[in-house]
Amino acid sequence: MGKNRGAGFGLLARAVAAVAILYFPAAASGLEPVQLPAAAAVVAFKLVKQGEQRSVTVPELESLGLHRVTTQSPWEEGELTFEGVLFSDVVEYLGLRDASAVRVRALDGYVQDVPREDWLDRPLLLATRQDGEPLIRRTQGPTRLVYPLLEYPDYQPVVQDPRWVWLITTLEPLD
Amino acid sequence: VQERIQLTPRTALKAWVASVAAACLGVVLSAALISSLYQTLHHIESVLSDFGYFSIREINIAINDVSYLGHMVALARLAPDRSESAEHLAEATDLVHVRFNRQDQSPRSRDYPEYGAAIERARAVVAELDILLANGPPFPVADLDRLGQELASIQAKMTEAYYASGNATNADLAEIQRRLGVLNVMTAIALSTFAALSIIVGLLLVSRHRTLRAMRHQAWSDSLTGLNNRAWLRANIDQILRRAAAADQEVWLFLIDVDRFKAVNDTFGHHIGDGMLRVVGRVLTAVTDSNAAYALRLGGDEFALLLPDSSNEVFDRVLAELRSGLNAFISAEGVEVHMSATIGVAGFPQHGQSLDALLKNADFALYAAKSQGGGRSVVFSPELNSQIETQLQLDAAIKHAVLYDELFLVWQPQFELASGVMSGAEALVRWRNPATGEVISPAGFIPAAEASELILDIDRFVLAKACRQAAEWSALAPPGFTFSVNLSAKHLQRAELANFVRKTLEESRLDPARLELEITETAFIENRDLAHGVLQQLQALGLRISLDDFGTSYSSLSYLVDLAVTRIKIDRSFMTNLLISGEKQSVVQLIMALAHSLKLDVVAEGVETAEQAAFLLQLGCRYVQGFLLSPPISAQELTGLLSTGNRATPPVIQQAKRIMAA
Numbered sequence: 001m002g003k004n005r006g007a008g009f010g011l012l013a014r015a016v017a018a019v020a021i022l023y024f025p026a027a028a029s030g031l032e033p034v035q036l037p038a039a040a041a042v043v044a045f046k047l048v049k050q051g052e053q054r055s056v057t058v059p060e061l062e063s064l065g066l067h068r069v070t071t072q073s074p075w076e077e078g079e080l081t082f083e084g085v086l087f088s089d090v091v092e093y094l095g096l097r098d099a100s101a102v103r104v105r106a107l108d109g110y111v112q113d114v115p116r117e118d119w120l121d122r123p124l125l126l127a128t129r130q131d132g133e134p135l136i137r138r139t140q141g142p143t144r145l146v147y148p149l150l151e152y153p154d155y156q157p158v159v160q161d162p163r164w165v166w167l168i169t170t171l172e173p174l175d
Numbered sequence: 176v177q178e179r180i181q182l183t184p185r186t187a188l189k190a191w192v193a194s195v196a197a198a199c200l201g202v203v204l205s206a207a208l209i210s211s212l213y214q215t216l217h218h219i220e221s222v223l224s225d226f227g228y229f230s231i232r233e234i235n236i237a238i239n240d241v242s243y244l245g246h247m248v249a250l251a252r253l254a255p256d257r258s259e260s261a262e263h264l265a266e267a268t269d270l271v272h273v274r275f276n277r278q279d280q281s282p283r284s285r286d287y288p289e290y291g292a293a294i295e296r297a298r299a300v301v302a303e304l305d306i307l308l309a310n311g312p313p314f315p316v317a318d319l320d321r322l323g324q325e326l327a328s329i330q331a332k333m334t335e336a337y338y339a340s341g342n343a344t345n346a347d348l349a350e351i352q353r354r355l356g357v358l359n360v361m362t363a364i365a366l367s368t369f370a371a372l373s374i375i376v377g378l379l380l381v382s383r384h385r386t387l388r389a390m391r392h393q394a395w396s397d398s399l400t401g402l403n404n405r406a407w408l409r410a411n412i413d414q415i416l417r418r419a420a421a422a423d424q425e426v427w428l429f430l431i432d433v434d435r436f437k438a439v440n441d442t443f444g445h446h447i448g449d450g451m452l453r454v455v456g457r458v459l460t461a462v463t464d465s466n467a468a469y470a471l472r473l474g475g476d477e478f479a480l481l482l483p484d485s486s487n488e489v490f491d492r493v494l495a496e497l498r499s500g501l502n503a504f505i506s507a508e509g510v511e512v513h514m515s516a517t518i519g520v521a522g523f524p525q526h527g528q529s530l531d532a533l534l535k536n537a538d539f540a541l542y543a544a545k546s547q548g549g550g551r552s553v554v555f556s557p558e559l560n561s562q563i564e565t566q567l568q569l570d571a572a573i574k575h576a577v578l579y580d581e582l583f584l585v586w587q588p589q590f591e592l593a594s595g596v597m598s599g600a601e602a603l604v605r606w607r608n609p610a611t612g613e614v615i616s617p618a619g620f621i622p623a624a625e626a627s628e629l630i631l632d633i634d635r636f637v638l639a640k641a642c643r644q645a646a647e648w649s650a651l652a653p654p655g656f657t658f659s660v661n662l663s664a665k666h667l668q669r670a671e672l673a674n675f676v677r678k679t680l681e682e683s684r685l686d687p688a689r690l691e692l693e694i695t696e697t698a699f700i701e702n703r704d705l706a707h708g709v710l711q712q713l714q715a716l717g718l719r720i721s722l723d724d725f726g727t728s729y730s731s732l733s734y735l736v737d738l739a740v741t742r743i744k745i746d747r748s749f750m751t752n753l754l755i756s757g758e759k760q761s762v763v764q765l766i767m768a769l770a771h772s773l774k775l776d777v778v779a780e781g782v783e784t785a786e787q788a789a790f791l792l793q794l795g796c797r798y799v800q801g802f803l804l805s806p807p808i809s810a811q812e813l814t815g816l817l818s819t820g821n822r823a824t825p826p827v828i829q830q831a832k833r834i835m836a837a
Binding site for chain 2: 076109
């Protein structure tokens with residue numbers, strides 16, 4: 001469920017916050033490469049491309065290079081640390097470079113279309129682990145999308161909060 | 176005289192109160208609008224996060240998860256020992272676990288007690304299922320039944336919360352819609368007010384601009400003629416002179432004075448006078464239009480023309496245009512008035528470096544032109560200056576003489592030719608300088624006085640004094656004995672003359688029949704109708720009128736017919752060489768014939784010889800006067816003559832009679 005953002009937060013305070021963000025951007029990205037022991041060979045999700053399906057495994061993804069980020073989440077309390085691969089690397093790897101967006105489906109039937117700006121302009125993370133531990137179904141795995149909020153100064157909660165998809169089952173490129 | 180718009184304290188206070196009231200209204204209106212705007216936006220913002228995804232959809236997903244788990248429990252109840260059942264149950268449990276144990280719950284969802292309670296109950300179900308799943312199939316059917324009922328109950332509670340949330344959101348939307356409607360109205364009012372204020376301010380600015388322009392116009396121009404005024408001259412002369420000095424050019428100042436303006440104004444009224452001034456204004460405007468000049472009305476009948484940067488030709492042309500334009504007949508309301516103007520000119524830089532110097536010298540020139548008789552133009556020169564200084568000194572001296580009684584009268588006796596008896600006396604004025612005791616004859620100061628208004632004062636003095644003395648002599652003088660007093664032609668241009676004469680007669684108690692006023696023909700040249708009217712009033716008083724200096728100036732004989740002039744006085748110039756000049760004799764004969772036919776008495780002036788007297792006697796001239804007959808005598812002498820009854824015939828007349836007899 002959504003956090004209590006904005007409500008009861010005056011216009012003036014908003015404006016001051018906006019100015020503060022413009023003038024004092026976060027110095028550190030919070031996103032850094034990381035080496036971890038290899039994960040078990042489980043299926044991460046299915047790629048649906050031109051009517052064909054193919055399974056993509058977690059080690060296959062992690063071979064693209066792991067990154068770690070510590071960020072707040074609109075959906076959970078506190079600072080969370082995730083490890084995973086850059087979504088731009090995944091798109092490149094899966095040959096979805098020309099897609100205008102990627103349709104992401106979750107186990108509970110949840111669907112979101114993630115537009116290319118989200119991964120081209122900023123480091124969108126496809127997390128495979130949390131606190132170093134591989135994500136499982138119980139922990140919203142095997143993969144989930146994480147927006148490192150410090151990297152997204154123009155992050156729009158209303159539009160982008162829903163794109164935090166977890167329990168991902170399939171990816172499908174859109175024209 | 177320029178009107179000035181003044182801000183009185185009262186109007187200032189009114190303006191201040193109005194401004195403050197308008198400002199308060201503006202502030203209140205703005206505050207109301209801003210407050211409404213802020214409240215509306217704040218409300219929208221505060222409920223925004225509860226819309227769509229953040230509230231209703233989240234609850235919807237939660238319901239889906241619970242519903243799915245309920246289905247999986249039901250499936251496991253049908254096949255409690257199947258491993259597929261366990262797998263499905265595990266998956267559905269994980270989804271509910273993720274939803275209720277891992278996800279943060281929005282405060283809005285927690286606002287619904289049903290939903291809040293459902294969270295805890297769902298977590299409890301998950302915990303129980305975790306234990307069942309850990310033990311593996313077959314699952315106890317009773318537990319599954321109970322869990323299935325629990326999940327159905329949770330789902331029902333959450334559905335209630337779902338609809339309640341939807342209704343609340345709808346209410347929020349309706350409220351926002353209402354507030355936006357109010358905001359629209361407020362904005363419309365504010366914008367209308369703003370537009371109205373803008374228009375008002377715009378109109379005020381325009382009217383202020385117009386007022387300023389009108390005030391500037393009013394301050395710098397004359398309302399009657401539309402010409403620039405003295406203030407304009409003061410404001411602009413420096414620049415004009417500076418520019419001329421820089422370009423090494425001359426600037427000419429023409430001072431223009433309308434002749435006899437006061438008389439016209441007094442006689443015909445202000446409307447005719449104003450008409451005259453307007454004509455002058457038009458003439459000046461025409462001159463300035465055809466030449467690069469500035470026309471001004473300095474006040475009253477005083478005009479000016481400022482001609483910068485001019486050649487001799489331009490100067491001559493402008494002067495000619497002014498003289499011809501200002502010498503005109505003006506007819507208004509059936510009255511035809513001859514207008515003429517006198518012009519005094521001074522030039523920058525030769526006649527003055529400043530406006531005041533230029534005005535002073537142009538005024539000198541004007542004064543000089545006036546003394547020469549008006550209708551002329553004179554350009555200032557330094558010699559003129561000394562001339563005028565002399566004139567001014569003389570004027571001042573005459574003024575002093577009138578004021579301090581330095582003038583006195585002598586009397587020139589007149590004789591009846593036939594009887595040789597003294598028949599009257601003419602009052603002549605003399606001026607004794609109290610310092611030197613020197614006596615000045617009229618020729619020394621009367622012409623100067625004639626040039627100004629001083630002659631009026633002198634005449635009044637003479638008339639009053641003559642009447643007083645004549646009244647004393649009335650008892651002594653024989654019947655028919657008249658006392659003559661000279662009156663300047665200027666008096667006949669003044670309507671108040673008759674009044675003054677009447678008052679003087681009353682005060683002195685002189686019989687009007689004893690008084691003879693001597694006027695000259697020039698009195699009729701200037702303004703005939705006016706002079707005519709004044710003469711009629713004088714006649715009505717019962718006194719006599721004689722025409723002085725007859726035959727010397729322009730004579731229109733018609734007034735001799737129109738007016739009951741009692742006597743005419745043949746000018747002394749006819750007496751010199753009378754006996755050797757056939758022409759003079761003819762003229763005198765003609766005058767005599769005219770007088771006879773009009774039944775007028777004749778007085779011959781300047782009769783000095785017996786031959787002259789004999790000639791006049793022969794022609795039937797009744798009266799004579801002359802230095803040799805009797806020089807002017809003092810009042811005491813005349814008193815003596817009258818009281819002793821001395822009627823001695825002057826020797827000249829006795830001789831003349833002998834000549835006649837021979």
